[in-house]
Amino acid sequence: MMDHTDKHFRYFMRLLSKHAVLYTEMITTGALIHGDRKRFLDFNEIEHPLAIQLGGNNPVDLAECAHIAENEGYDEVNLNIGCPSDRVQNGQFGACLMSNTELVSECVNKIQSTVKIPVTVKTRIGIDEQDSYEFLEKFIRSVSKAGCNTFIIHARKAILSGLSPKQNREIPPLNYERVHKIKQQFPTLNITINGGFTELSQIKSQLEHVDGVMVGRAAYQNPFILVEADKLLYEDDSPLSSREEILDKFKDYAVEQIDRGFNIKSLTRHIIGLYQGQPGARQYRRSLSDAIPNNVNPIQFLEQVIQSRPRSPS
Ligand SMILES: Cc1cc2nc3c(=O)[nH]c(=O)nc-3n(C[C@H](O)[C@H](O)[C@H](O)COP(=O)(O)O)c2cc1C
Structure with a gap:
């Protein structure tokens, strides 16, 4: 997710699920x-398994980027065919490419023949009036x-003009059955469903129909929902944190990253949702959002935030 899933957030996610x-x-x-x-x-x-998501429409450039990512150690390269933003449409990539299956196929083919890591595609169930099963x-x-x-597959279509990216994640209705039907029709493909999942129980029941579930906003807004993911979804009985x-x-x-020159706010912004729904969550969020006083060093600030976190009842 743009402006969200940077390396600091991914590190935080890894503390929740291995x-x-x-x-x-x-x-x-x-x-x-x-x-x-x-x-x-x-x-x-610690972030492995880790996928890089690429946006673009030039097969040669995409293959070059995939090659660079593979050399860096990424485990998967994912092509974005789902983003509806104006900037992305102006560059002729993202969701609008759904109507150009030849070009998407060419891109996939070129990347696939360049790297050994798996090449995956993230897409929508349709765009604009091209929204039939x-x-x-045909695209798949x-x-x-x-x-x-x-x-x-993000189980809602994208509307390419008139809706903001945010509205495009909320207004077009979700259609999970359509994604299930794709899995039935292409049983040998790995089909991961995305869109609107906020609880592990929903994810578990989706796995009766598809091979995987991608969680976007809920992982950011209420990350602790993922703490039982390893136990419930990956049969890993390690103690829960x-x-x-x-x-x-x-x-x-x-502390280590601040030492390397990263700004403290670029780290703490990702953990604001940790106490979502818990007593004291508002105070915790506020302490993270407050400006750092001039006379306090970043590590002191972090210690103060930790002191102000909600206490579990003893
Ligand atoms: C702030 C934000 C940024 C996003 N950036 C991307 C992105 O870079 N690539 C992508 O494939 N989807 C992106 N998405 C869409 C999500 O991956 C996901 O498809 C969508 O939010 C629906 O899933 P959810 O209901 O689990 O959030 C973004 C969503 C949000 C909220």
């Missing part, structure tokens, strides 16, 4: 080829023939 696959923000081919490559690609070893089916069929066998243990571990990481 097994869930983590995704970078969408990184455009232009940014990776011409921009600050180190900043875009940097990750902590047959349209989605063509792109899978080009070499993609894992699709992450408490919010306090997670916060303490994140503090150690934050």
Whole structure:
């Protein structure tokens, strides 16, 4: 998720689940080829399994970026065919590419023949008036023939003009059955469903129909819902961490990153949701959002936040 799933957030996620696959923000081919490559690609070893998500429409550039990512140690390369923002549409990539299956297939094919790591596609169930089951089916069929066998499908269509990206995550209705039907029709493909999941119990029941579930906003807004993911979804019976243990571990990481020159707010902004729904959550959020007083050093500030966290009843 743009502006959310940077390496600090992904580190935090890894403290909640050892097994869930983590995704970078969408990184455009232009940014990776011409921009600050180190900043875009940097990750902590703990983040594996880790997928890079690329945005672009030029097969050669995408393959070059996938190659760079593979060399850096990424485990999967994911192509974004779902983003409806104006900026992305102006660049002719993201969701609008759903209507150009030939080009998407060409991109997948070129990436696939360049790297050994899996190439996956994240898409929608349709765009604008092209929202029939047959349209989605044709897209999946063509792109899978080009070499993609894992699709992450956001179960609502994108409306390419008139809606903001935020509205495009809320207004077009969710249609989970359509994604289930794709899995029935293409049983050998890995189909991951996305859109609107906020509880592990929902995720578990989706796994009766599809191979995976991607969680976006809920992982950010209420991350502690994922604490039982390893036990319930990955058959890992390791002891569950408490919010306090997670916060303490994140503090150690934050201190190390501050030492490396990262701004404290770029770290603490990601843990604002940790106490979501708990007594005292508002005070905790406020203490993280407050400006850091001039006379307090960042590590002192972090200690103060930790002191102000809600206490579990003893
Ligand atoms: C702030 C924000 C940024 C997002 N950025 C991306 C992105 O970079 N790539 C992508 O594939 N989806 C992106 N999304 C969409 C989510 O991945 C997801 O498809 C969507 O929010 C629906 O899933 P959810 O209901 O679990 O959040 C973003 C969503 C949000 C809220």
